[in-house]
Amino acid sequence: MTFLRVTLFSLVVLLAYTLFANILPQVQSNPPAEEEIEPASLDRAGQIAWGERLFEGKGACTLCHKNLGRAPDLLGMDLGEELRSRIADPAYRGAAEGLEEAEAFEVYLRESMLDPSAYVVPGFGKKGTRDRESPMPRADAPPVSLTPAEIDALIAFLQDRAGVEVTVPLPAAETEVAAAEPVTGTAEEGPATTAEEVIDRYACAACHDLLGSGAEVGPPLAGIGTRLDREALRRAILDPDAEIPPGYEPGLMPTDFGEQMRASELELLLDYLAGLEAGEAKP
Amino acid sequence: MRWRPLLLALGTVALTVALPDLGLGAEDTGGPAPTPTAADYPRIAGVTGRPVVWALAQMHLFLAAFVLAVPMFVVAIELTGVLTGDDRYDRMAHEFMKISMAAYAFTALTGGALALALFVFYPVLMGYLLRVFDGQVLIYALLFILESFFLYLYYYTWNALRYGDRKWIHLSIGVLLNAVGTTLMFVANSWATFMMAPSGVDEVGTPLGSVWAAMQGPLWNPLNLHRFLANIAYGGAIVGAYAAYRFLATDRPEERAHYDWMGYTANFIAILGFLPLPFAGYWLMAEIYAYSQQMGITAMGGVLAWLFIIQAVLIGSILLAANYYLWCGLMRTEGGRRFVPWVKYIAVVLVAGFLVWVTPRTLILTPQEVLAMGGTGHPLLGPLGIMPAKNTAVNLMLLATFLSFQLFRRASRTPTVPWAWIGNCVIAALYLVAAINIVAAGIYGYITPTVYKVGASVPQVVSTLSVIVFVLLIEAFMYRGAVARPIAWGRMSSRSQYALFVLPVAFTWLMALMGYIRSSIRTYWHVYTIMKDRSPDAYIPTIGEVGNYITVITLVFMAVIVFIFWLSQIGETRQAAPAAETGR
Numbered sequence: 001m002t003f004l005r006v007t008l009f010s011l012v013v014l015l016a017y018t019l020f021a022n023i024l025p026q027v028q029s030n031p032p033a034e035e036e037i038e039p040a041s042l043d044r045a046g047q048i049a050w051g052e053r054l055f056e057g058k059g060a061c062t063l064c065h066k067n068l069g070r071a072p073d074l075l076g077m078d079l080g081e082e083l084r085s086r087i088a089d090p091a092y093r094g095a096a097e098g099l100e101e102a103e104a105f106e107v108y109l110r111e112s113m114l115d116p117s118a119y120v121v122p123g124f125g126k127k128g129t130r131d132r133e134s135p136m137p138r139a140d141a142p143p144v145s146l147t148p149a150e151i152d153a154l155i156a157f158l159q160d161r162a163g164v165e166v167t168v169p170l171p172a173a174e175t176e177v178a179a180a181e182p183v184t185g186t187a188e189e190g191p192a193t194t195a196e197e198v199i200d201r202y203a204c205a206a207c208h209d210l211l212g213s214g215a216e217v218g219p220p221l222a223g224i225g226t227r228l229d230r231e232a233l234r235r236a237i238l239d240p241d242a243e244i245p246p247g248y249e250p251g252l253m254p255t256d257f258g259e260q261m262r263a264s265e266l267e268l269l270l271d272y273l274a275g276l277e278a279g280e281a282k283p
Numbered sequence: 284m285r286w287r288p289l290l291l292a293l294g295t296v297a298l299t300v301a302l303p304d305l306g307l308g309a310e311d312t313g314g315p316a317p318t319p320t321a322a323d324y325p326r327i328a329g330v331t332g333r334p335v336v337w338a339l340a341q342m343h344l345f346l347a348a349f350v351l352a353v354p355m356f357v358v359a360i361e362l363t364g365v366l367t368g369d370d371r372y373d374r375m376a377h378e379f380m381k382i383s384m385a386a387y388a389f390t391a392l393t394g395g396a397l398a399l400a401l402f403v404f405y406p407v408l409m410g411y412l413l414r415v416f417d418g419q420v421l422i423y424a425l426l427f428i429l430e431s432f433f434l435y436l437y438y439y440t441w442n443a444l445r446y447g448d449r450k451w452i453h454l455s456i457g458v459l460l461n462a463v464g465t466t467l468m469f470v471a472n473s474w475a476t477f478m479m480a481p482s483g484v485d486e487v488g489t490p491l492g493s494v495w496a497a498m499q500g501p502l503w504n505p506l507n508l509h510r511f512l513a514n515i516a517y518g519g520a521i522v523g524a525y526a527a528y529r530f531l532a533t534d535r536p537e538e539r540a541h542y543d544w545m546g547y548t549a550n551f552i553a554i555l556g557f558l559p560l561p562f563a564g565y566w567l568m569a570e571i572y573a574y575s576q577q578m579g580i581t582a583m584g585g586v587l588a589w590l591f592i593i594q595a596v597l598i599g600s601i602l603l604a605a606n607y608y609l610w611c612g613l614m615r616t617e618g619g620r621r622f623v624p625w626v627k628y629i630a631v632v633l634v635a636g637f638l639v640w641v642t643p644r645t646l647i648l649t650p651q652e653v654l655a656m657g658g659t660g661h662p663l664l665g666p667l668g669i670m671p672a673k674n675t676a677v678n679l680m681l682l683a684t685f686l687s688f689q690l691f692r693r694a695s696r697t698p699t700v701p702w703a704w705i706g707n708c709v710i711a712a713l714y715l716v717a718a719i720n721i722v723a724a725g726i727y728g729y730i731t732p733t734v735y736k737v738g739a740s741v742p743q744v745v746s747t748l749s750v751i752v753f754v755l756l757i758e759a760f761m762y763r764g765a766v767a768r769p770i771a772w773g774r775m776s777s778r779s780q781y782a783l784f785v786l787p788v789a790f791t792w793l794m795a796l797m798g799y800i801r802s803s804i805r806t807y808w809h810v811y812t813i814m815k816d817r818s819p820d821a822y823i824p825t826i827g828e829v830g831n832y833i834t835v836i837t838l839v840f841m842a843v844i845v846f847i848f849w850l851s852q853i854g855e856t857r858q859a860a861p862a863a864e865t866g867r
Contacts, residue, residue: 010784010788010841021829021833024592025589026825026826136576143812
C-alpha cells in the first residue's frame, strides 16, 4: 500500500511538470533553410528583400539587434542618423572616415560585419574590455558564415533602411552563390581555355553530335561553319529560339548561355564551330 | 600519514589527465573536421539516432551521477563516524553504499549501450571525436577498470577493515575511489564541452596535436564544478527517497528513528550540494556568454528561454519541499517549537521568490490581448521576467533555505558562551546586509547593458555565500560546549516524508532538462562552428515534445531505481529453513 501511495504521488508530481511544459508556447526551431537564390536574377528591390530575409533568418541578427539592449536596435532606431553620428564619433578610426555619405555607410556596415571590434558602440563591448572588443561574431565566419553576396544584400537592406542610396553592386553573373549555404574551401572555377573544355563545361555534346557523342537531340553541327557565318553562330548560341531548324522543337536549348559563359569562352566555341567542315564533328 | 591518500589521489588525477600527451598524443592529426551528408546518419527500423542516443545518454548520466556521488558523501559520513566514535554513522554509510552498488551494474550497462548507439548512429562524428581525443579513450577505459576495482574493494572490505588503523586503510580506498571516479567524470565532460566550445583544433577542426588542449576548453572547468555539485545533490535526493520509503513502510520505532535520521542526513546532503549549484550555473553561463554571446542568448533569450521558466518551477518546488521537510523537523525537539512562528515569514520569502522566478518576460496572449496591453510584456509584471529580478529572487530563496537549516540546528542546542548575544547580532546583521546588497545589485542589473547583467549577479552570489560561510564559522565557535537537547528521531509525520519524494523526482527532471538545454545550445552543430549536424534530427523540438520525452526517460529511471532499491532490500532477507517452516 505504501508503495502504491508513493508511486502515485511521484507520478502526480511528474505529470504536473509535464503538463506545465505542454502549456508553454510550442515552437520548433529548424536549421536555417537553404534558400535557393539566383543572384544574377536579382534586381535592386530583390537584393534588398533578400537582405531583410537574411537579417531575420540565416544572419541571426535579430538574436541581439532588437529592443532588449543586447546590441543596438537597428530596426527600431533612426539608422541614418545613428550611422552618421558613429562615423563622426572621434573614437571612430575606421575606413569610412572622410567618404561620401552613402559610400561611408557601406564601408562602415561592411567593416562592422567583417571586423566587429574595429569600432564598438559605447556600452555594447565585451565585459571587461572597456568597449574595445565586440561580442559580435564575424558575419563571414561560423556559425553565421554569410557569403560575400549575402553580406552585400544585408548592406543593401540596411542602406535602404538608413534612407541613403544603395551603393553595393548587384550580384554579378559570375558570383557563384546559388545557395545560402556557403561553399567553403572551393575556389571559383576559372574560364575554360580550350573549345573542348567549353563544350564539356556547358554540356553541348549532351544534345549535339560533338566530340563524337552521337547525340541527336539538337541539330547536327558537322559543317556548320560552312552554312553559318560567325555572327549567325553567335546569335544561335545566345538566342537559340530565334530561328529553329525544321524538325526541331523550340525551348530545348538553354537561353542563358550569354549569362553563364565568359566572353573568352564564347569566342573559343565560335572559333571551333566556324572551323567545322562537313562530316567533321570532332577536333 | 593521513595525507598520503590525498597525495596519492592527486597524483593519480594528474597522471591520468597528462597521459594522453605523455605517450598517446595524436601525431597524425588527419586534417579538418569531416562534413557529413544526410546519408551518414543511418536509420534502424525507421528510428533515427537522436531519440535513442538521448534516452541512453540521459539514463547513463542519471545512474553515473548517482554512483559517483554516493561514495563522496559516504566517505565523509564514514570519517564522521571515526571522528565522533558514533557507530551509527558507519552503519548508515554502509547502507548508502549498498544502494549504490546495485546501481553500478546498470550504469555500466547503459554506458556500453550508449557507446554502441553513438557509433552506430553517428559514425562520422564519433570518428572525428576519436581523432581529436586519440589516446584518451584508453585512459577512459583504464579509469573505468580502476573505478570498478576500488568500488568493489571499498564495499567488500567494509567489515574486514572496520576498526583501528585498518579503518584508515579503508578510508584511503574510499578517497582513491572518489579520485578515480571524479577524474572519470572530468574526462567524459571534456567531450561534451569540446562539442560546445572546441579547443585544441584550428578553425576548420584540424587537431593541433594535443589532447590536453582539446580537453581544456573554456567550458570544461565550469561544467566539471557544476556536475560535481549536482551529483552530490542528486545522490542525496535519491537516498533520501529510499530512507523516506523505508520510514513509511515500517511500524517499528527503532527503524523509524533510523530512517528518519537517514532521511534527514540525505536531505542535508542534497541541500548542501544544491545551495552552491546556482552559482556554479552562473559561472558556466558567464563562460558561455564570454565564449559566444550568440550561444548564451540562444539559451537565455532565444528559442530555449522558456525552458528556464520550467527550471524555475522545478527549483522552486525543490526548495519548497526541502524547507517544508525542515520545518516539520522542528517538531522533533522541544526547542524547535520556539522557531515555528518564523516559518511563515520564511515561507513568504520563498513563495514570493518563486513567483518572481516563474514570471516570464513575455506572455502567451491572443492578438486582441496583445493590442489591449500594448505588447506581449505586461507593463507591471514584465520587468520581473528578466535576469536581475530572477537572480535577486533565487538568492533570497537560498538565504531563506539556509535560515531554515540554521533554525533546525539551533533547535537541538543552546549556546553557553557569554558572547552568544553578540554572535546573534552579528549573524542578524549579516543576513540584513546581504539581503540589502542582493536587492541593490538586482536594481543595478536593470540599468546596465546585457553584457554586464550576468556580472551584476556576482555581488549577489558573494553576499549569499558570505552569509553561509560566516554564519557557519560564527556558530562553530558559538556552539562550542553548547547544551544539547534530545532529538526525538522518528517523531515525524508521514506527510513530511513525501517532501523527500518530490526532491528526486524534481531533481531527475531538472537534470534531464538542463542537460538538454546545454546540449541544444549548439543548435544545428555537432561541434560548434566546426562540424554541422546534417541529420534529420538537427532541429530544436517544441517544449512539449521535450517535456514528454524527459518524462518518459524519468519514468524509466524511476522504475530502475525502484528495482535497485528492491535489490538492496532483498539482499537483507533470508528464507527460513524448511525445518523451521514446518515446525519440525
